[in-house]
Amino acid sequence: MRIGLLTGGGDCPGLNAVIRAVVRKGVEVFGHEFVGYRDGWRGPLENEARPLGVPEVRGILPRGGTILGSSRTNPFGDSVEDGARTIAANLEAAGVDGLIAIGGEDTLGAASRLYSEAGLNVIGVPKTIDNDLGATDYTFGFDTAVNIAMEAIDRLHTTADSHHRVLIVEVMGRHAGWIAFHAGLAGGANLILIPEQPFDIERVCELVGRRYDAHFAPILVVAEGAQPIGGVPQGEGNLDAFGHIRLGGIAHWLEGEIERRTGKETRATVLGHVQRGGTPTAFDRVLATRFGLHAIDAVDDGRWGKMTALRGTEIELVDLTEATAELKTVPAELYAEAETFFG
Numbered sequence: 001m002r003i004g005l006l007t008g009g010g011d012c013p014g015l016n017a018v019i020r021a022v023v024r025k026g027v028e029v030f031g032h033e034f035v036g037y038r039d040g041w042r043g044p045l046e047n048e049a050r051p052l053g054v055p056e057v058r059g060i061l062p063r064g065g066t067i068l069g070s071s072r073t074n075p076f077g078d079s080v081e082d083g084a085r086t087i088a089a090n091l092e093a094a095g096v097d098g099l100i101a102i103g104g105e106d107t108l109g110a111a112s113r114l115y116s117e118a119g120l121n122v123i124g125v126p127k128t129i130d131n132d133l134g135a136t137d138y139t140f141g142f143d144t145a146v147n148i149a150m151e152a153i154d155r156l157h158t159t160a161d162s163h164h165r166v167l168i169v170e171v172m173g174r175h176a177g178w179i180a181f182h183a184g185l186a187g188g189a190n191l192i193l194i195p196e197q198p199f200d201i202e203r204v205c206e207l208v209g210r211r212y213d214a215h216f217a218p219i220l221v222v223a224e225g226a227q228p229i230g231g232v233p234q235g236e237g238n239l240d241a242f243g244h245i246r247l248g249g250i251a252h253w254l255e256g257e258i259e260r261r262t263g264k265e266t267r268a269t270v271l272g273h274v275q276r277g278g279t280p281t282a283f284d285r286v287l288a289t290r291f292g293l294h295a296i297d298a299v300d301d302g303r304w305g306k307m308t309a310l311r312g313t314e315i316e317l318v319d320l321t322e323a324t325a326e327l328k329t330v331p332a333e334l335y336a337e338a339e340t341f342f343g
């Protein structure tokens, strides 16, 4: 068979490990051929592809980002006319029998529609640093992002203690607090604020005061999607092709509020794309590699319309529709476990 590969959405450590595993097993075990589409769904829409063989995937296992490039192009978006039909025609003309789409909820949502509405042969592989896909216990990229954020928190403890300042670390995660929760717990944060639990700013200041009463300066970890009760305005103009708002800035809002209310010097650090960069952790390399191996098995078995998922320690295949049906958020009971360390 001739199989197309693409990576869509935000880049994520481990994407190259999936590509390598798919191509290595696909060529060496099954004798398939591969083409790599450029920049997510833009590749098959604009017919931009290049051959992908074993030489092209050598040495990419530890590399962050994606050798295929990525974009947030939406084949069903308003700016794309007849996206599904164009992709189907381009695949047919190139002799491509099926696609492996590696992405998060948006890329896989499009993959699911291309399979069910346009009858395309698609297998999905879940990636996102946000870890917010309901059908899988973990997505690769998350562990790397958490470790980067944890290391940043470890380093910020020094300045918090030396200067007796309140330090706030803003992490990514969109509408889920997984990165904040895990990095905050691992880094010994004195407060973790997540989108799932709107916070009371007075209570936040109370906990800051309590930390100073114990003669220590507090470190707060805030997820980019966290909000005070009642909310604060978020950048309404900045929507991507899938209609998502560009988040960010809550740490600076908190910086102003905490300093004004407590009189304590407060500084914000926004980690941003640093969390998505660099080499994947061993956990992410192994998970991405296993997803790749199972994805090419699924192709070989003709199990189209499926996505690889981690359930416990096993990799299973689930329906693509299930993959994108539900956002996985931090349960209240789990968040409550971290409260022991607040203040």
Ligand code: F6P
Binding pocket: 010, 104, 128, 129, 130, 172, 173, 174, 224, 246, 247, 276
């Ligand atoms: O989904 C991954 C993610 O990094 C989110 O955590 C973040 O909100 C978003 O992507 C940022 O996207 P972009 O890099 O396109 O601004």
